[in-house]
Structures are given as structure tokens and as C-alpha cells.
Amino acid sequence: MLGEILKRSVCAECRFCCSFRRVSLWEVPFVSEELFKKQPDKELFEKIEVRGAVCYRMILDNDYKTEDPGEEAPCFFLDPQRGCTLNDEDKPLDCKIWPLRIMETDKGGYVIALSPTCPAVNRVPLERVRRVAESIENEVRIYAKKHPYIIKKYIDGYPILTEFDEL
């Protein structure tokens, strides 16, 4: 969805957003019921309820081998050579729109904001990123209404690209 500002070849060299430090476990995408049902190793996932919707959390917590806070545990769907192994239909929307995020503000409204951690998108002028956010806003809102677990709490400092009061 972000092909206009994010090249596959650049992501293939990076993979930063598919591995997680302990402090970043909140960033791990939740898995939909549909995708969970396709998994052979169901014990690797924990059923949870977020914002009233059932989803599944990848249990990466036990994958760290050291006490180093900089150690990263890869997403279960990451192949070191091929990248994400999910097809477009199964891939969580939050991965498709990363580093954009749908977030809820303290005032109860919603924003599409930019995570500041993607090196490639940080090189793109913010106004161009905003136009991309505007172009996908409707689709993101529809998806978030059905799968509200993709909504994160807004974090101060994340540039806000679009704002809306309701999903």
C-alpha cells in the first residue's frame, strides 16, 4: 500500500520492522482469527481480546536467548532470506501500512501517524507521506472498525498525518 514511498528492495535490505526488542513487543502485529486458524503451531499464539475484538498474540517472549535489551526476536512469519512469508490477503493491515499507524488520542479521536523509526520513510518529505496517508485513510478506517485491535494509543512525538473523530 505504501509502494509509492517504500521500495521492496530497500525493505529487503532492512527488515527492521519484522524483529522486536523486548521493549517493542507492543509493536508485534496481532493476528486475526482467520490467519490463526491457518497456523499449524497454535500453541505459539495467545488468544486475547483488545478493544472488544478477539485476536491472537504471537508469543515471542520466550525467543530471547540473552539478557541484552538490544536483542531482537523475529516475527514468526519472517523468513531471513525471503522476508515476510504471508501473502497479501493474510498480511496484517498494520504491516501493510507500516510505518503509518492508526492511533487513538487522549481526546478519543483517531489519527494516522508516522512511526519515526523507519529509516527509508524518514528520507521522504513529510507532505508526500501525508498524501499517501490521506489516500489510504478510508480503507484503514473501515478495517479498524472491523479489527479494532490494530489501533494503538497515540505516542507523543509521532507526526500526525490525518485526523478524524470516528472510525
Ligand code: SF4
Ligand atoms: S523499517 Fe522501513 S525500510 Fe525497514 S523494512 Fe520496515 S518499512 Fe522497510
Ligand code: SF4
Ligand atoms: S507479519 Fe510479515 S510484515 Fe508483519 S512483522 Fe511479521 S514478517 Fe513482518
